[in-house]
Amino acid sequence: MSTIRVISSTTIKAPSQNDGDSAEKIDLPPWDLQFLLLETIQKGLLFHTKNHQIHHLQHSLSSTLSFFPPLAGRLVITRHHDNNNNNSTATCHITCNNAGVLFVHAAAENTSVADILLPNYVPPIVHSFFALNGAKNHEGTSQPLLAVQATELLDGLFIGFTINHSVVDGKSFWLFVNSWAEISRGSLNPSKSPVFQRWFPNCIEVPIRFPFTEKQAAQQCSEKILNPPPERIFHFTKEKIAELKMKANMEGNTNRVSSLQALLTHLWRSVIRCKQVKLEEDVSYFLSIGVRTRMVPPLPEDYFGNALVVGGVTMKAGELVVEGGLGKVAMEMNKMVCLQSDETVKKEYETWVKKPLLISPTMLSVSHSLATSSSPRFDVYGNDFGWGKPVTVRSGRANKGYGKITVFAGVEEGSIDIEVCLPIEILEALGIDPEFTHTFSN
Incomplete structure (x- = not known):
């Protein structure tokens, strides 16, 4: 496979803009602030087509930004000094100043759609299909909050989206992409209207202050993943997922376990079994x-x-892996999810305000743990920009570490694709594990 060639880099702005003192300001709550030290969200779509127009993509992106002004803005981090105890705190907000987003047009002349779509392991070149690799969210003070890279392949196009994780989560990410696809197809307005007003309890003083300096951030983020872990894609059909759900609920004598909870429990048990973790060790x-x-x-x-x-x-x-069984463990996962009630969430929110904690890269790498992001509920395959639906979705290298699990809807209705980042020997063991192999298909 080839490396990529950058053809052009352009700043795209919304047609109308508010800048300077008139720019809208959006204060950020703990749900956004906690991600400042981490990298961005990177997801991309692969299209099997040569009928695409880069200038049309740029024009429709500009039109879409009119409805998503935060993405064309920048973060503002303000330092505050407490004279009483010499402590330094900061506040953070988005300024919707239409500073613009980055649009990169690139080409990978010797790479085909099949080169990306068919292998079980994600080819390393996929990481180069995304802009702003290595950027941390707090760097959104000077770097774009959104960067798009359109990479032309031999017989297709890959559109990679890099969005600041302190501005959006996965659901917001795909709301933007869905809206851009609609406008690219000719719609004057997106079918859904984003709500930018952040949620703050009445008892919370806004803006929220938290400990932060650039020096501390640099120390926290000094670890670089020089060799990103291998990524293997496992595909689960609607029928196999239904079988796992039925088994989990029968073993647990319940009907509460969801399809995703059963599937992730099955994956968790399989990974720990293949890793041959000592039975007395903690796993998470x-x-x-x-x-x-x-x-x-x-x-x-x-x-x-x-x-x-x-x-x-x-x-x-x-x-x-020995005593629990699929049903018992799935019920533990179900109980954990059900505990996230209105009362619990609000209590954790208020606790964070009193004792702020920014998630660091090292906190994502815990021995014998797996961590799942994204959701099969997000509309990935409805993103037709005018030349047909995507054939697959892939993620970039941001926040990748051993144990990172990314979940996507599969191309067939009701199916699920799971991207697993683990040492190659564990991924190979999963591929031949008798209990696991009968549930997934390549």
């Missing part, structure tokens, strides 16, 4: 959980920002 599974519908009253469906918490299940490896 962390899951990003959306809270829009868990709040009372619920947040707007199209709340445009982060609205998620991270929940976890920890147990002994022996409980997971």
Whole structure:
């Protein structure tokens, strides 16, 4: 496979702009602030077509930014000094000043759609299909909050989206992409209207202050992943997922376990079994959980920002792979998810304000743990920009570490694709594990 050739880099702005003192300001809550030290969200779509127009993509992106002004803005981090105890704190907001987004036009002349679509392991060249690799979210003070790279292949196009994770979560990410696709097809307005007003409890003083300096951020983020872990894609059909769900609920004597909970539990047990973890060691599974519908009253469906918490299940490896069984462990995951109630979420929110904690890269790499992001509910395959639907979705290298699990809807209705980042020997073992192989297809 070839390396890529950058043809052009352009700044795209919305047709109308508010800048300077008139720019709208959006203060950020803990759900957004916690991601400042991490890298961006990187997801991309692969199209099997030569009938694409780069200038049309740029024009429709500009039109779409009119409806998503935060993405064309920048972060503003303001330092505050407390004279009483010499402590330094900061506040952070988005200024919707239409500074613009980055659009990169590139080409990979010797790479075909099949080169990306067919291998079980994600080819390393995919990481070069994304702009702003290595950028941290707090660098959105000077770097674009959104960068798009359109890479022409021999027989297709890959559109890579890099979006600041302190501005959006996965649901907001795909709301933007869905809206851009609609406008690219000729719609004058997106079918869904994003809600930019962030949620703050009445008792919270805004803007929220938290400890932060560039020097501290540099120390926290000094670790670079020089050799990103291999990524293998496992495909699960609707029928196999239904079988796992039925088995989990029968073993657990319940009907509460969801399809995704059963599938992730099955993956967790299989990974720990293949890793041959000692039975007395602790193992953990962390899951990003959306809270829009868990709040009372619920947040707007199209709340445009982060609205998620991270929940976890920890147990002994022996409980997971020997004593538990699929049903028992799936019920533990179900209980953890159900605990994320309105009361729990609000309490954690207020606790964060009193004792702020920014997630660091090292916190994502815990021995014998898996962590899942994204969701099969996001509309990936409805993104037709005018030349047909995508044939697959892939993610960039941002925040990749051993144990990172990314979940996507599969191309067939009801199917799920799971991208697993683990040492190659574990991924190979998964591929031949008898309990695991009968549930996935290549």
